[in-house]
Amino acid sequence: MKRFEFRNGDAIDAIGLGTWKSEPGEVGQAVEAALEAGYRHIDCAAIYRNEAEIGEALQKVFSRGEIEREDVHITSKLWNTAHLPEDVVPALNKTLSDLRLDYLDLYLIHWPVAFRRGLEGFPQSESDYLTPDQAPIIETWKAMLAARDQGLIRHAGVSNFSARKLDELAGDGTELPEMNQVELHPYLQQDALLAYCRQHDILVTAYSPLGSSDRPESMKGEDEPSLLENEVIGEIAENNSATPAQVLTAWAVARDTIVIPKSTNPDHIRKNLESTELELDGRDMQRIRDLDLHYRYIGGDSFRTESGLYGNIFDD
Numbered sequence: 001m002k003r004f005e006f007r008n009g010d011a012i013d014a015i016g017l018g019t020w021k022s023e024p025g026e027v028g029q030a031v032e033a034a035l036e037a038g039y040r041h042i043d044c045a046a047i048y049r050n051e052a053e054i055g056e057a058l059q060k061v062f063s064r065g066e067i068e069r070e071d072v073h074i075t076s077k078l079w080n081t082a083h084l085p086e087d088v089v090p091a092l093n094k095t096l097s098d099l100r101l102d103y104l105d106l107y108l109i110h111w112p113v114a115f116r117r118g119l120e121g122f123p124q125s126e127s128d129y130l131t132p133d134q135a136p137i138i139e140t141w142k143a144m145l146a147a148r149d150q151g152l153i154r155h156a157g158v159s160n161f162s163a164r165k166l167d168e169l170a171g172d173g174t175e176l177p178e179m180n181q182v183e184l185h186p187y188l189q190q191d192a193l194l195a196y197c198r199q200h201d202i203l204v205t206a207y208s209p210l211g212s213s214d215r216p217e218s219m220k221g222e223d224e225p226s227l228l229e230n231e232v233i234g235e236i237a238e239n240n241s242a243t244p245a246q247v248l249t250a251w252a253v254a255r256d257t258i259v260i261p262k263s264t265n266p267d268h269i270r271k272n273l274e275s276t277e278l279e280l281d282g283r284d285m286q287r288i289r290d291l292d293l294h295y296r297y298i299g300g301d302s303f304r305t306e307s308g309l310y311g312n313i314f315d316d
């Protein structure tokens with residue numbers, strides 16, 4: 001398994017288990033199956049509303065003694081309702097308590113958008129947001145670094161940040177995030193953002209690497225293209241005696257990104273990890289390169305307000 005290094009030399013496995021959309025009642029067994037299959041990297045978030053069940057599963061596995069806490073990299077994310085600096089550690093403590101951990105390996109600001117404290121669900125009107133002046137992202141970021149200095153997290157990063165948003169953090173002379181987790185797959189290859197991150201020593205994690213077709217219908221575009229059913233991906237899979245999901249996962253790793261395919265199906269979970277055995281050749285890589293559509297499955301529409309408070313969140 002390829003691993004990537006944080007700035008202090010700590011390493012993270014290239015493939016982790018995604019848990020967004022993993023339902024309560026299913027996510028615990030998925031995490032157990034993943035750890036049994038050899039995953040040592042689990043990607044979580046408070047807003048997935050399944051961290052308590054993941055915590056139970058982790059506890060169960062660790063108590064068996066074969067896998068220790070230190071062996072597993074666990075990421076979680078700060079939800080948009082907790083961007084005020086004084087809300088960061090309480091939100092983090094809730095996640096730690098749900099996951100039954102005393103530290104996280106990595107904590108990310110989930111979105112560069114602040115909601116008012118206590119908001120349930122997504123904003124219904126502009127008053128459900130905090131403005132960038134009320135909740136400056138740089139202050140949220142400094143609170144993340146302070147949490148790291150307290151030992152609650154080993155590494156701090158962000159998610160869904162464009163290069164311009166990262167620049168906002170860099171402008172202050174503050175330490176830059178160590179990770180940016182963004183949507184990345186053959187239909188959204190984001191070469192410029194990857195180059196920016198590489199140049200600034202920021203690791204990149206690819207989310208929705210398989211096209212997230214289990215998203216709620218309300219989040220889907222009309223006639224959205226399927227990645228798992230893409231003809232070229234299918235052909236490459238067949239030629240390599242692999243599955244489409246393995247091709248998509250191996251492609252992400254070959255580009256030096258970390259990747260977190262979500263599954264609650266034990267067979268898929270195992271097979272996705274076995275993509276480490278698949279090596280795509282130059283021709284396969286070029287064929288996939290040609291698939292780029294600049295297509296987002298996860299658009300920024302949820303954050304569009306009447307007055308354009310947060311503008312075009314992805315700056316594209």
Ligand code: A2P
Binds near residue numbers: 245
């Ligand atoms: P399941 O949980 O039943 O395995 P993404 O990681 O892009 O969010 O995509 C997740 C979707 O891909 C889920 O619907 C998941 O279903 C499905 N999936 C995950 N692994 C595989 C696989 N190996 N083959 C087919 N579908 C998969």
